[in-house]
Amino acid sequence: MSADLVIKNLHVNVEGQEILKGLNLELNKGEVHAIMGPNGSGKSTLANTLMGHPAYEVTEGEIQLKGQSIVDLAPDERSRLGLFLAFQYPSAIPGVSVANFLRTAINARLEARDSAGNGNGRPKGLAMREFRQMLKEKMAMLKMEPGFAKRYLNDGFSGGEKKRMEILQMAMLQPEIAVLDETDSGLDIDALRIVSEGVNQLMDPNLGVLVITHYQRILNYIKPDHVHILVDGRIVMSGGPELALELEEKGYDWVKQPAVRG
Amino acid sequence: MSDNVVLGVDLDEYKYGFRDDENYVFKSRKGLDHEIVDEISWMKGEPDWMRALRHKALDIFFAKPVPTWGGDLSKLDYNDIYYYIKPVEEQGRSWDEVPDDIKRTFDRLGIPEAERKFLAGAGAQYESEAVYHSLKEEWERQGVVFVDSDTGLRDYEDFYREYFGTVVPAADNKYSALNTAVWSGGSFVYVPPGVKVEIPLQAYFRINAQNMGQFERTLIIADEGSQVHYVEGCTAPSYSTDSFHSGVIEIIVRKGARVRYTTIQNWSHNVYNLVTQRAVAYEDATMEWVDGNLGSKLTMKYPSVYMMGRGAKAEILSIAFANKRQHQDAGAKAIHGAPHTTSSITSKSISKSGGRAGYRGLVKVYKGAHGVKSNVICDALILDEHSRSDTYPVMEIEEEDASISHEATVSKVSDEQLFYLQSRGISEEQAMMMIVNGFIEPIVKELPMEYAVEMNRLIQLEMEGSVG
Numbered sequence: 001m002s003a004d005l006v007i008k009n010l011h012v013n014v015e016g017q018e019i020l021k022g023l024n025l026e027l028n029k030g031e032v033h034a035i036m037g038p039n040g041s042g043k044s045t046l047a048n049t050l051m052g053h054p055a056y057e058v059t060e061g062e063i064q065l066k067g068q069s070i071v072d073l074a075p076d077e078r079s080r081l082g083l084f085l086a087f088q089y090p091s092a093i094p095g096v097s098v099a100n101f102l103r104t105a106i107n108a109r110l111e112a113r114d115s116a117g118n119g120n121g122r123p124k125g126l127a128m129r130e131f132r133q134m135l136k137e138k139m140a141m142l143k144m145e146p147g148f149a150k151r152y153l154n155d156g157f158s159g160g161e162k163k164r165m166e167i168l169q170m171a172m173l174q175p176e177i178a179v180l181d182e183t184d185s186g187l188d189i190d191a192l193r194i195v196s197e198g199v200n201q202l203m204d205p206n207l208g209v210l211v212i213t214h215y216q217r218i219l220n221y222i223k224p225d226h227v228h229i230l231v232d233g234r235i236v237m238s239g240g241p242e243l244a245l246e247l248e249e250k251g252y253d254w255v256k257q258p259a260v261r262g
Numbered sequence: 263m264s265d266n267v268v269l270g271v272d273l274d275e276y277k278y279g280f281r282d283d284e285n286y287v288f289k290s291r292k293g294l295d296h297e298i299v300d301e302i303s304w305m306k307g308e309p310d311w312m313r314a315l316r317h318k319a320l321d322i323f324f325a326k327p328v329p330t331w332g333g334d335l336s337k338l339d340y341n342d343i344y345y346y347i348k349p350v351e352e353q354g355r356s357w358d359e360v361p362d363d364i365k366r367t368f369d370r371l372g373i374p375e376a377e378r379k380f381l382a383g384a385g386a387q388y389e390s391e392a393v394y395h396s397l398k399e400e401w402e403r404q405g406v407v408f409v410d411s412d413t414g415l416r417d418y419e420d421f422y423r424e425y426f427g428t429v430v431p432a433a434d435n436k437y438s439a440l441n442t443a444v445w446s447g448g449s450f451v452y453v454p455p456g457v458k459v460e461i462p463l464q465a466y467f468r469i470n471a472q473n474m475g476q477f478e479r480t481l482i483i484a485d486e487g488s489q490v491h492y493v494e495g496c497t498a499p500s501y502s503t504d505s506f507h508s509g510v511i512e513i514i515v516r517k518g519a520r521v522r523y524t525t526i527q528n529w530s531h532n533v534y535n536l537v538t539q540r541a542v543a544y545e546d547a548t549m550e551w552v553d554g555n556l557g558s559k560l561t562m563k564y565p566s567v568y569m570m571g572r573g574a575k576a577e578i579l580s581i582a583f584a585n586k587r588q589h590q591d592a593g594a595k596a597i598h599g600a601p602h603t604t605s606s607i608t609s610k611s612i613s614k615s616g617g618r619a620g621y622r623g624l625v626k627v628y629k630g631a632h633g634v635k636s637n638v639i640c641d642a643l644i645l646d647e648h649s650r651s652d653t654y655p656v657m658e659i660e661e662e663d664a665s666i667s668h669e670a671t672v673s674k675v676s677d678e679q680l681f682y683l684q685s686r687g688i689s690e691e692q693a694m695m696m697i698v699n700g701f702i703e704p705i706v707k708e709l710p711m712e713y714a715v716e717m718n719r720l721i722q723l724e725m726e727g728s729v730g
Binding site for chain 2: 087
């Protein structure tokens with residue numbers, strides 16, 4: 001039985017330049033992994049490639065989600081399979097309210113499920129009342145004002161609001177594997193705590209989380225089981241939570257040495 | 263027997279209700295000259311002054327050159343058009359004659375059978391419906407007049423003498439001259455002082471009259487302190503065998519009154535749509551144009567408000583969607599002719615698959631009009647690299663204390679936006695649709711509910727196939 005997310009010898013080109021150079025990683029539901037890396041190491045490339053951004057070209061290797069290869073799937077198909085990416089820089093969609101967007105996204109999953117024959121015979125889509133109740137609860141969990149649901153998606157949001165919005169989406173869509181791409185960037189301590197606590201409340205045996213970050217700071221709140229260090233497109237070191245602290249202390253130069261030598 | 267034959271139609275046969283598709287009471291020959299104008303006026307039994315006005319307008323039409331700005335009008339052949347067809351009882355086309363693609367579109371829009379037949383010009387019997395009757399009784403009780411323009415001229419001639427052609431004179435432009443010469447169809451609306459008409463007046467209800475005419479002429483007078491919302495046209499494609507539509511809409515908004523006029527045009531893609539829509543707003547009056555342009559081959563339409571009394575307000579909202587081989591040259595004009603007048607123009611255009619959409623606008627502040635405020639926003643969304651958007655904003659400001667703002671944006675649907683929405687399980691096509699709907703949301707939310715729903719469905723149809 002292979003892991004729920006398997007990344008094997010992944011090579012990725014962006015605009016003709018190789019950024020990921022043979023990355024390997026396995027992650028199971030119920031686990032939290034952190035990938036730490038300096039600027040330019042390929043962190044965001046990994047996040048975007050996992051989700052299927054068209055500008056990121058997989059030249060070699062494999063990504064499997066729950067035993068299925070997803071390299072040739074469109075981003076929406078990956079999402080409906082249970083993958084989620086919390087963006088570092090979420091896009092604004094003017095004129096589309098948070099509530100409308102979330103309902104469309106949830107219904108897209110339910111419709112796909114029903115048409116695949118896995119439905120339980122109930123009508124397509126989530127009933128309005130059910131949806132509102134769920135949204136209210138999740139927003140309360142993230143300490144968001146009720147008026148937030150009526151705002152246009154990420155339009156004029158502050159940095160902190162955008163990151164909370166990402167976690168709200170994660171809470172609503174209930175993925176099996178979630179990738180958090182530099183969720184801590186641009187957050188002050190209070191916002192970081194709220195966002196992290198939100199993620200922690202979502203933790204359960206059916207969710208695996210991959211936290212991608214430059215700094216160790218967020219790992220004080222979201223405790224990883226495993227820490228991997230990414231340098232120049234490869235994982236150069238893996239270990240337990242203590243590795244993050246050691247890295248914080250010694251800096252990235254400490255791990256860059258072997259990569260250069262190797 | 264021969265007394266009953268009018269221009270080839272046997273009225274004896276007609277009076278028993280026999281109809282067939284070519285059974286017009288009168289159909290002019292193709293082409294345009296003074297004789298045709300005489301025939302039209304005679305068929306309608308109009309007063310002499312109207313006939314004289316038509317003739318004068320025709321001379322103006324002949325004298326004025328074809329505009330060389332805006333869209334390409336060089337292929338429009340004025341001699342290949344029937345200028346007047348008086349139908350027997352109602353539109354005489356049968357459902358079988360409606361082209362299949364139009365029928366299919368109706369199917370996909372989910373339009374009820376009766377409505378489809380009407381929209382396709384095949385006739386239906388809405389006037390017998392209870393809902394229309396109760397509305398009509400309510401209007402009559404309030405003294406509201408809402409009739410077709412032929413009836414308007416016959417029964418309310420004084421209004422026509424006083425106002426017809428005063429807001430849009432024949433000499434205003436080549437097509438207002440043409441309309442004045444050959445007009446038929448359209449509505450006449452009068453709302454008495456202080457009356458607030460709650461339910462929008464929809465041309466749609468009045469279906470056995472010729473409101474879908476090629477040269478419709480509408481006159482709306484909102485008396486002091488009254489309110490009315492008039493909705494013209496329908497959101498479903500209006501099928502026309504003719505390729506030229508040129509309407510004139512004149513609106514008088516008296517002191518303290520408020521008029522909103524909503525049009526959603528979805529002419530079939532062979533139609534030249536050249537319309538002059540203009541309102542005069544007096545002291546503290548408000549005029550609002552809500553204008554949606556989805557259909558036609560070329561539309562040139564710039565709803566205008568002349569603010570001629572202190573404190574008058576104008577609001578113009580416009581959406582244009584230009585698909586393959588379409589050119590939407592839409593826009594707005596706000597003319598500030600009095601102090602403390604306020605205008606707001608919001609224009610949203612979308613172009614796709616080689617379509618061309620534009621905003622052509624004018625804000626004019628006359629000398630002496632102090633304390634004017636005007637705000638113009640025009641946003642264009644271009645969906646692919648084959649499509650085009652143009653913006654031609656003109657400002658003529660003759661008072662220094664005017665507060666004028668103008669914002670224009672041109673945007674493309676970004677790969678990042680699409681990726682973001684797709685990453686939430688939304689398909690690329692639905693994501694594109696969502697971005698477009700969001701773009702026009704500020705205007706759609708101003709539409710009556712059923713129009714907003716249909717507007718979204720129409721855009722959805724236009725968007726099909728936009729994703730490879």
